[in-house]
Amino acid sequence: MSLKPAVSKTDHTQGKKDADIVIVEYGDYQCPYCGAAYPILKEMMKKYGTKVEFVFRNFPLSEMHQYARPAAIVAEAAALQGKFWEMHDAIYENQEYLSENFLLELAEKLELDPHQFNTDIKKPELASKIDSDFESGVMSGVNGTPSLFVNGTKFNGGPEDLLRLLSEIVK
């Protein structure tokens, strides 16, 4: 199964630009398995960030996780102020405290401009970005979270397996 559409400028990326190895995660901010994957993927980028590009796409299972979508919106709003990854990390590092109030506290803590933030979280563009991430995930064969893709192909293993794979292929 392959990634549709391919990684583009509208994606949130970190690590090496246009790297030979591109990892995409479809994640849900409230999903405990994504929470467990987070430190491993963080470690992975610490180790291989100069050689690997990492992309995060939204896949909120909103019916099961009531804060998944609000968290995704807050992270997208942070992105508009250049702080996507700070927010992404802060949410996963505090997953057990997730609530709407807590998300607003995080926005404050990250010193987002409050006026802009409050306007942005209501923008239909943010909602449709999340929907289009979700749709792209479904069309790419995402069947749960986290789902990982390596160079556009679905990776049928967990984050530890991915770390192992990278230790073999990254020179």
Next chain:
Amino acid sequence: MLQKNDVAPDFTLFATPDQKITLSEFKGKNVILAFYPADWSPVCSDQMALYNEMLKYFKKYDAEIFGISVDSKWCHMAFSQSRNLHFPLLSDFEAKGETSKKYGVYNTEEGECNRALFVIDKNGIIQWSYLSPMAVNPGADGILEALEKL
């Protein structure tokens, strides 16, 4: 297992403790049937949770989705409530597996349905079917591709 261009066999199954659903009543709509082994088992739960998020996409294609397993209507009700599911789970419970047998997706060894998907068009003809390995959640990309082709 029934394939493309086969007529979808009709059935009437409990959807809630006091309500039955008959397939032929949905003529004029596209129908997705998702046979799965059991309520509560981890893979199925992921699969049903995914479809639950996809209802608005299915609606775009004028499609209804039904999950089907051999669990009883009461078991389905508890499962559905715990997962906040917004689509019917049908109970192929009495005679056990009768409907899944008609579709050729009953696993006699386990006494459960296989994990199988069918997309049925508005005239009641199967347009796509897919048998997934028991332990693999098949996702929804195949369903959407099939709906797109209708």
